[in-house]
Amino acid sequence: MTTGKMFTEKEAELLEEFILNRRDVRGNRFLDKAVEDEILERLIFVALNAPSVGFSQPWEFVIVKDPVIKEQIKQTFNEENNKASACFNDEKQQEYIRLKLEGIIEAPVNIAVFYKPSTGPVLGQTSMEEVGLYSVVCAIQNMWLMARALNIGMGWVSILDPEKVKKILHAPDSNKLVAYLCIGYVDKFSERPELEILHWEKRKEKEAVVFFDRYK
Numbered sequence: 015m016t017t018g019k020m021f022t023e024k025e026a027e028l029l030e031e032f033i034l035n036r037r038d039v040r041g042n043r044f045l046d047k048a049v050e051d052e053i054l055e056r057l058i059f060v061a062l063n064a065p066s067v068g069f070s071q072p073w074e075f076v077i078v079k080d081p082v083i084k085e086q087i088k089q090t091f092n093e094e095n096n097k098a099s100a101c102f103n104d105e106k107q108q109e110y111i112r113l114k115l116e117g118i119i120e121a122p123v124n125i126a127v128f129y130k131p132s133t134g135p136v137l138g139q140t141s142m143e144e145v146g147l148y149s150v151v152c153a154i155q156n157m158w159l160m161a162r163a164l165n166i167g168m169g170w171v172s173i174l175d176p177e178k179v180k181k182i183l184h185a186p187d188s189n190k191l192v193a194y195l196c197i198g199y200v201d202k203f204s205e206r207p208e209l210e211i212l213h214w215e216k217r218k219e220k221e222a223v224v225f226f227d228r229y230k
């Protein structure tokens with residue numbers, strides 16, 4: 015007999031709905047409307063309740079609202095995005111240039127999420143060092159789902175020079191930037207990923223990625 019809190023099928027379906035309706039939100043969708051501090055508190059609360067290797071909780075968050083700082087971050091996005099377009103060839107490059115891939119200025123709140131490595135050994139992290147970073151990603155996914163449940167949009171920007179972001183935010187040298195998040199109310203939640211709608215990528219079939227017992 016299982017003890018502890020049990021959920022109903024209806025509740026499980028609701029969780030699936032949050033997962034299926036979560037979207038990456040970019041500057042074309044954010045509204046010029048302040049996000050209440052209570053909302054930010056809830057996003058941080060769920061982040062702090064994410065799983066982490068050895069319960070190390072190796073995360074730190076910088077909540078950015080200052081337009082001057084946002085402009086500085088946008089500058090590194092612009093530089094990195096120009097470099098990024100050169101990675102794609104002709105037709106894809108033209109498509110890439112047209113994509114809106116961030117909402118740094120448009121989103122009223124940005125949150126930079128850092129990995130703070132432990133100074134001593136961490137239970138569970140002794141063989142695969144990267145699991146510390148994975149723990150931070152778990153926290154970010156919690157925030158993303160909670161934001162969606164609160165009808166708040168969130169976008170992940172990774173086209174940035176992490177060292178420049180660290181400098182702008184006065185981050186400790188040993189910290190590693192994991193994500194730069196843009197958060198705000200939106201005019202619309204797309205039903206499907208924008209990159210799918212724009213034919214940049216297709217969703218993979220289950221059969222292509224799931225194997226039984228071993229790879230074929």
Ligand SMILES: Cc1cc2nc3c(=O)[nH]c(=O)nc-3n(C[C@H](O)[C@H](O)[C@H](O)COP(=O)(O)O)c2cc1C
Pocket residue numbers: 036037038039040114115116170171172173206207208209
């Ligand atoms: C680690 C990570 C980094 C990402 N970086 C960016 C980014 O720099 N710019 C962007 O527009 N989207 C970024 N995304 C969002 C993805 O493009 C998006 O998740 C994907 O297209 C699927 O769309 P969906 O999140 O709406 O389902 C990132 C997502 C992840 C998980």
